[in-house]
Amino acid sequence: MKKIILKTAGLVLFIGLLTISSCGSTKEALAISDVEKKAFEQKKGDTIAIANEEAEYEIIIIEPGFDFWLKSVAKPKNYYSQSYLENRNRIYVTNWNQRVLQPQRYGANLYELQIDYDPNIDYGYEVNYKLYNYFIYFQRKYNQRLGPFFPRI
Structure with missing residues (x-):
């Protein structure tokens, strides 16, 4: 099984080879609920693990909360379609990888290793779902933007 290690501020993310605009206002899109604050404070x-055995890819996320x-x-x-998740992950991975290459600008503690995400490979719904949601969690917790849209729930 192929793996890549990503570390960000207390996070270790192992990833196997691995526009719709906001309808609400910016404040509304970025509002953090009490439940979300509780998750961020943990x-x-x-440890979250999911594997696509057929494609030999795995994602393991170790992050408090x-x-x-x-x-x-x-x-x-199943709230999102797989194509939606794949399209967003492609954008997030591209921006993530660009930030890895600029540690002085974006912080080496947040963006340590690149993610090898090939849009031509079917990683399956589970891998895309968890990767997408990690990107949303990461952006909201660390006040980052990895795309042209606000990371909203």
């Missing part, structure tokens, strides 16, 4: 590391956030704040599975 100190104990969660992410599992809680995924279960309590994120949209449920």
Whole structure:
């Protein structure tokens, strides 16, 4: 199984080879709920793992609060189509990788390693769903923007 290691401020993310504009206002799109604040304040590391055995890809996310956030704040599975997730992940991965190459500008602690995400490979729904939601979690928790749209729930 192929793996890449990503670390960001207490996070270790192992990834196997791995526009719709906002309808609301900026404040509304970025508003952090009490439940989300609770997830962001957690100190104990969660571990989320999902693998696509057929494609031999795996994603493992170790980040305090992410599992809680995924279960309590994120949209449920099948809310988004796989093509939506793939399109957003392509944008997020591209911007992530550009930031890895500019550590003085974006902070080496947040963006340490590149993600090898090939849009021509079908990683499956689970891998795309968890990767997408990690990007939303990351952007909201660390006040980052990895695309032209606001990271909203």
